Amino acid sequence: MKFSLPCQALILAGLSLLPGVGQAIYFRDKISWQSPIPPSEMVSVDQAREWGDNTIWIDARPDDQFARDHVPGAILLNEDRWNELLPQFLAVWSPGKKIVVYCSAQSCDLAREVAERLRKEAQLTDVFVLEGGWEAWVKKNRS
Amino acid sequence: MKTNILTLTLSFIFCLTARAELKWEQTAVELHPARGDKQAIGHYKYQNVGKTPVHFKSVHASCGCTAAQSQKDQVGPGEKGEITATFNIGDRTGTQVKTVTVETDEAANQKTVLTLKAIIPQELEISPTFVFWKQGEKPDPKTITVHAGKDFSVKNIKVTSSSPDFQTKVQETGEGQFKVDVRPNETSRLLASTLTIQSENSPKTFYATARITTAPTAPGAPAIQKAPGAPGAPAAPTAPARPPAPGSQTH
Secondary structure, three states, X not given: OOOOHHHHHHHHHHHHHHHHHHHHHHOOOOOOOOOOOOHHHEEOHHHHHHOHHHEEEEEOOOHHHHXXXXXXXXXXXXXXXXXXXXXXXXXXXXXXXXXXXXXOOOOOOHHHHHHHHHHHOOOOOOEEEEOOHHHHHHHHHHO | OXXXXXXXXXXXXHHHHOOOOEEEOOOEEEEOOOOOOOEEEEEEEEEEOOOOOEEEEEEEEOOOOEEEEEOOOEXXXXXXXXXXXXXXXXXXXXXXXXXXXXXXXXXXXXXXXXXXXXXXXXXXXXXXXXXXXXXXXXXXXXXXXXXXXXXXXXXXXXXXXXXXXXXXXXXXXXXXXXXXXXXXXXXXXXXXXXXXXXXXXXXXXXXXXEEEEXXXXXXXXXXXXXXXXXXXXXXXXXXXXOOOOOOOOOO
């Protein structure tokens, strides 16, 4: 039996897929299939900057990181002390304000989780997650 | 040609059968912390089944709320060990999934993702946790619904407002389900209150916030928002002071 070169390539490509498919099936319940944040719920540093005073910045990182440095005027709101910090944020919120939540970097989950709780539990609208997080803000504003 | 295919297939099968030196007992754990637990700890055991030592290059948690620790930096052939992931629950609720990425110098499998799933019991579900009226708005009551979480039985709840400017009325609407009507006495002033919600036979306290806010500012108009504590601004409603979260955060 003779196979052409493209045919051989296809066979090998098919074979190479097998372990991946096998792992995906085997670990299907064990992997965190984190849903990505919809683009409509994200905002870039530039866009958030354009909103100016109409923005409330929320720092979702742990207390020590907030204490080290944060976006000027940002309010600390993390899930470690949610019950204590939420009323402090709600005291400065007013209708029509846009809320921009950030954590360390693009890969962190904290901002997404805080934004989700603000939407679901406090039923606030106009809640956005900052693309690239604190890292992106520093890059745009301090370099 | 036949030989070519055979060689390629054999080398492919060889690659498939070559396994990582570090063999994990499990890479995913599901934890069910009890009510009041402050932390949930996941243990991930491994053994070096290879013939050469394995070095950990990094152990990194996906969230600042999780601290990951390795017992050792190097694992000799045949040696066993474990990575622990300590998840600080804080005020988190529901199902939480955190990951720890372990990087080693193994040739075949340099990166392993360990998953920690913690299902935090939620005694009361409150929705919404925030009600507000715009300044000058009619002071009609707004409703907060409270219901017992899965596996919890709640027969009665008590709601207390931190400010006498807001009145609350609790009504049972079903088994473990309640309706809390919140009404401000007036909306001409900027006011705020923390509503403390407690179920009977439970030491845990839940919170909601009620506020009279300023009307929204027109786009482009100068911001008139006042900081809490400023004249005319509402005082931030206060929740009871709590000790800070443990500082063993990594990210």
